[in-house]
Amino acid sequence: xxxxxxxxxxxxxxxxxxxxxxxxxxxxxxxxxxxxxxxxxxxxxxxxxxxxxxxxxxxxxxxxxxxxxxxxxxxxxxxxxxxxxxxxxxxxxxxxxxxxxxxxxxxxxxxxxxxxxxxxxxxxxxxxxxxxxxxxxxxxxxxxxxxxxxxxxxxxxxxxxxxxxxxxxxxxxxxxxxxxxxxxxxxxxxxxxxxxxxxxxxxxxxxxxxxxxxxxxxxxxxxxxxxxxxxxxxxxxxxxxxxxxxxxxxxxxxxxxxxxxxxxxxxxxxxxxxxxxxxxxxxxxxxxxxxxxxxxxxxxxxxxxxxxxxxxxxxxxxxxxxxxxxxxxxxxxx
Amino acid sequence: xxxxxxxxxxxxxxxxxxxxxxxxxxxxxxxxxxxxxxxxxxxxxxxxxxxxxxxxxxxxxxxxxxxxxxxxxxxxxxxxxxxxxxxxxxxxxxxxxxxxxxxxxxxxxxxxxxxxxxxxxxxxxxxxxxxxxxxxxxxxxxxxxxxxxxxxxxxxxxxxxxxxxxxxxxxxxxxxxxxxxxxxxxxxxxxxxxxxxxxxxxxxxxxxxxxxxxxxxxxxxxxxxxxxxxxxxxxxxxxxxxxxxxxxxxxxxxxxxxxxxxxxxxxxxxxxxxxxxxxxxxxxxxxxxxxxx
Numbered sequence: 001x002x003x004x005x006x007x008x009x010x011x012x013x014x015x016x017x018x019x020x021x022x023x024x025x026x027x028x029x030x031x032x033x034x035x036x037x038x039x040x041x042x043x044x045x046x047x048x049x050x051x052x053x054x055x056x057x058x059x060x061x062x063x064x065x066x067x068x069x070x071x072x073x074x075x076x077x078x079x080x081x082x083x084x085x086x087x088x089x090x091x092x093x094x095x096x097x098x099x100x101x102x103x104x105x106x107x108x109x110x111x112x113x114x115x116x117x118x119x120x121x122x123x124x125x126x127x128x129x130x131x132x133x134x135x136x137x138x139x140x141x142x143x144x145x146x147x148x149x150x151x152x153x154x155x156x157x158x159x160x161x162x163x164x165x166x167x168x169x170x171x172x173x174x175x176x177x178x179x180x181x182x183x184x185x186x187x188x189x190x191x192x193x194x195x196x197x198x199x200x201x202x203x204x205x206x207x208x209x210x211x212x213x214x215x216x217x218x219x220x221x222x223x224x225x226x227x228x229x230x231x232x233x234x235x236x237x238x239x240x241x242x243x244x245x246x247x248x249x250x251x252x253x254x255x256x257x258x259x260x261x262x263x264x265x266x267x268x269x270x271x272x273x274x275x276x277x278x279x280x281x282x283x284x285x286x287x288x289x290x291x292x293x294x295x296x297x298x299x300x301x302x303x304x305x306x307x308x309x310x311x312x313x314x315x316x317x318x319x320x321x322x323x324x325x326x327x328x329x330x331x332x333x334x
Numbered sequence: 335x336x337x338x339x340x341x342x343x344x345x346x347x348x349x350x351x352x353x354x355x356x357x358x359x360x361x362x363x364x365x366x367x368x369x370x371x372x373x374x375x376x377x378x379x380x381x382x383x384x385x386x387x388x389x390x391x392x393x394x395x396x397x398x399x400x401x402x403x404x405x406x407x408x409x410x411x412x413x414x415x416x417x418x419x420x421x422x423x424x425x426x427x428x429x430x431x432x433x434x435x436x437x438x439x440x441x442x443x444x445x446x447x448x449x450x451x452x453x454x455x456x457x458x459x460x461x462x463x464x465x466x467x468x469x470x471x472x473x474x475x476x477x478x479x480x481x482x483x484x485x486x487x488x489x490x491x492x493x494x495x496x497x498x499x500x501x502x503x504x505x506x507x508x509x510x511x512x513x514x515x516x517x518x519x520x521x522x523x524x525x526x527x528x529x530x531x532x533x534x535x536x537x538x539x540x541x542x543x544x545x546x547x548x549x550x551x552x553x554x555x556x557x558x559x560x561x562x563x564x565x566x567x568x569x570x571x572x573x574x575x576x577x578x579x580x581x582x583x584x585x586x587x588x589x590x591x592x593x594x595x596x597x598x599x600x601x602x603x604x605x606x607x608x609x610x611x612x613x614x615x616x617x618x619x620x621x622x623x624x625x626x627x
Contacts (some may be wrong), residue, residue, distance in 0.1 A: 160360070
């Protein structure tokens, strides 16, 4: 498995700084977030699900509720456009207590970001419910505030949107700029920022309001080492103040370093929920299994590897192929 | 279990009263969002904020040239330049409130999906930002109205006490426009297709409201029964856009056909309140759905 491990380092974006670090324990309190059988469905207007996609479970043609106005607007839609539905989150339930720091892992398109938006109250659920104490604050790399405005104005707008008063924002202005580490760039329009600078500023803004529940969507991926250390300290602050942190990241080592509990989401469903190490070990096995033996690419490679294994071939990839099947059936496999 | 620990359910529409209170608490957010978007609108041009004034002037100049001078449709009006300029400037505010309100939710999905606040902030601040750009334009409008009176052949315009009522008329219009923006935001957020129709509807409204020329003369010559004329005339005269144009013109100009009218002021206030309240309720009823599509 030495070869597989070498590859895994690349696939899982292990980061050396984070290795051998573990999230510090914080006092765990009462529940602060209850998610009950949550379903989220995107409606995509103007794109019809293809026949092949309809067979799949995730994308299907929308059944439009027969309200009169809508029926009127949709008359003749069959030929002029379409509405597709993407069932991104399919029945997830869990409870979170104060002081927990939760990582959400999963392959691309598994519904992590949608889940996060839904529990932040930004995506209305199709069914199920989210109960929360306090005001969750989400920050993601895509959370464009106002690109045409300067960083300074964005800090004001972001702070006010988070519910601060103008005075509070002014008080924290220097702190935010310093934390983001963008210096005089704060007076230039945000569209001139590099992606790392913009992400840092957004993180600084949304954590400035010291929210009870802080949600971070891949935002740390773009920061440099110094920024990462600062943000880790900030996350610890939130947790020590009995807050809760959610972290979506593809970097397993970041999750391991910052989280006490991990949710593994696959195709909109919760595969595993448990202490960081148990879940990440299983997730690593799964991701490793997806990695093609040689360069055959994606899941197809994994299955091909599986067939090889049946044939009794004893190659380096064969073991991984076998695990692919175990991993894909992870909901049922123990 | 959620109840036991005093947790609040997300994504449910708050009661109207609570919603209004929350919205009032966000007033500074609305204000900052409005002023910064108003400022950003013209920021990428060399002339910058000057365009906020230049744009309506050029717009009015085109209409004055075509309708006032070439076609001469304003023979019943003492000062056609003042008539057209007031019409174009004020109508532009209404039209951009409708188009801006329509995009205030559907065009801002990124912002809505990253931050949590009462969604009514968006249409309100859109209209407020338009008001912020309107105010310098209004000053220019007043100057043009005065100067046009010195051109031979046009009725002379004077500054009267009635000018003091201009802010009141604009305030009513602002309330009315916010109501319009609420309705458009909800409608376009649910059915994006309607965004394409707005342009055509607004053009019909423009010609049906006497923005550029008074409609009275044309109505007389129409080939319909007397009863129909009365009904159509009443609708055209007392519909909201025409009422607001009348109010502003009655403040600024001394046209004989547009005297000050208490009835028109009452109607203007009525339309403003009616549209604002209905629009707000319509918008609030869709609150939990914005940002989903």
